[in-house]
Every structure is written in structure tokens, then in C-alpha cells.
Amino acid sequence: MDGDDIDRLRKALAAEHAAVFAYGLLGARTTGALRDRATAAYDAHRARRDQLRGLITSRGAKPSESEASYALPYVPSGSAQAAKLAARVENGITAAYLELAAARDATLRRYAAQAMQESATRAYAFQPSPPPAFPGMPVSSPPPAPPAITPGG
Secondary structure (H helix, E strand, O other), X not given: OOHHHHHHHHHHHHHHHHHHHHHHHHHHOOOXXXXXXXHHHHHHHHHHXXXXXXXXXXXXXXXXXXXXXXXXXXXXXXXXXXXXXXHHHHHHHHHHHHHHOOOOOHHHHHHHHHHHHHHHHHHHHOOOOOOOOOOOOOOOOOOOOOOOOOOOO
């Protein structure tokens, strides 16, 4: 097995450890639909973490253990901050898997692509409003409505 691929797997695993930590905190600080999304994300990251541990051990290497704690950019005080932090976590996960997408092993590249797709979708779901369809393009006003046709007019 390629040592670079093991390093890439370990980096993805470290990111998943951090995500599990962050979502544990978010789950405790949210309610309603946001908490449901955070719980689903927590479960998804736990599953990915466990899969990565298996991928590493199946290649004869030792997976890293999680840290006792991870530094977060801030502790959310409300739902808007919690959603923003969740999106940030997902963007970090996407970046970690982007490196794994450069693996020599085609199976790992597919695995990374699927993980990136899932994290990008979750990040989008945590956005307060959808981004513009074409970021950077000026928003044009809708065309004027055609004149109304009235009978006998």
C-alpha cells in the first residue's frame, strides 16, 4: 500500500474525528429541525470515521485515535451561529477528502468523491439561504410583464 494513501486516509480520519466532536457540541446546543440535521450529520460522520478506521487497518496501518477535545472557531450561542458552524465543519470535511481524492487507489478516489458530495450537500443544507445560482453575476430584474389584454379593449 502506498504510504501517501495511508497519510491521506489518516488526514480524512482526523477531520472526521473533529466533525464528530463538533456535532456532539452542536447537537447539545440546538433544537427542532436544526438539531435533527445536526444529529443526522453526527451519525454520518461517525459512520465515515468507522469506515476510515477499517480502511486504514485493512491496509496494515494503525488509525489515529480522536483527541480529547478540538478547538472550534467559536461556541455557537444560537441557531444561526450553530448552522454557520455546521456549514464550516462540512466545508472542512470536503477539503480533507479532496486530498484523499488524489489517492493512487481508484477505490479510495471514489470513496473520497462520494464523501465530498455528501459533505457539500450537508453544508448547503445548513446555509440560511441558498447562494445565488451564478455567484458574482449581477442580479437582473425580471422582465416587465406583458400588457394585459382585455376583452373589447
